[in-house]
Amino acid sequence: GQNIDQPTEMTATEGAIVQINCTYQTSGFNGLFWYQQHAGEAPTFLSYNVLDGLEEKGRFSSFLSRSKGYSYLLLKELQMKDSASYLCAVRDSNYQLIWGAGTKLIIKP
Amino acid sequence: IAGITQAPTSQILAAGRRMTLRCTQDMRHNAMYWYRQDLGLGLRLIHYSNTAGTTGKGEVPDGYSVSRANTDDFPLTLASAVPSQTSVYFCASSEVAGEGDTQYFGPGTRLTVL
Numbered sequence: 317g318q319n320i321d322q323p324t325e326m327t328a329t330e331g332a333i334v335q336i337n338c339t340y341q342t343s344g345f346n347g348l349f350w351y352q353q354h355a356g357e358a359p360t361f362l363s364y365n366v367l368d369g370l371e372e373k374g375r376f377s378s379f380l381s382r383s384k385g386y387s388y389l390l391l392k393e394l395q396m397k398d399s400a401s402y403l404c405a406v407r408d409s410n411y412q413l414i415w416g417a418g419t420k421l422i423i424k425p
Numbered sequence: 426i427a428g429i430t431q432a433p434t435s436q437i438l439a440a441g442r443r444m445t446l447r448c449t450q451d452m453r454h455n456a457m458y459w460y461r462q463d464l465g466l467g468l469r470l471i472h473y474s475n476t477a478g479t480t481g482k483g484e485v486p487d488g489y490s491v492s493r494a495n496t497d498d499f500p501l502t503l504a505s506a507v508p509s510q511t512s513v514y515f516c517a518s519s520e521v522a523g524e525g526d527t528q529y530f531g532p533g534t535r536l537t538v539l
Binding site for chain 1: 465466468469470473483515528531533
């Protein structure tokens with residue numbers, strides 16, 4: 317079966333750094349996506365990795381290791397508006413996205 | 426540019442009733458998708474369309490049907506609603522279907538079946 321694992325919930329402090337991990341077991345791999353979803357809203361695209369390594373985009377970075385089936389999303393200089401759920405999704409051999417259940421990130425002042 | 430719009434925003438429906446959720450995009454994207462999102466579960470693909478005139482089944486297609494008569498519209502129909510179809514439904518689109526293409530989501534429809 318196909319499986320995406322993420323922690324259910326994490327808590328961090330405003331101004332700090334947090335790393336959200338994602339491990340996956342899928343039938344094939346054609347890229348990994350991270351989305352942000354605020355409560356009651358639609359998911360919005362954050363990052364895409366298809367090759368091993370780190371992709372940096374402002375305060376957000378995403379890392380991929382295909383051999384380990386592992387990715388993480390790194391959020392720096394946390395702001396209260398970063399309180400949201402973060403969704404990891406893998407595109408499988410059929411080019412369909414398989415989604416994790418998401419990690420709810422709570423930011424405390 | 427509105428992006429993707431969905432209607433209705435929310436709906437309470439009696440079991441056994443027929444319901445169509447509407448989705449329209451103005452980005453001229455070729456591919457469109459319907460997902461459902463339930464608490465504690467990841468988004469699950471119901472149906473998809475890689476281009477106008479074609480549709481395909483996703484992970485959880487039973488009880489749902491779709492059509493893609495043109496590029497912009499992708500309605501989702503529940504022929505006879507059941508309580509297990511209570512969920513938040515998201516429509517999404519991407520420029521093409523394939524490697525690296527990003528999906529963009531509509532605001533969602535919250536459906537309750539009683």
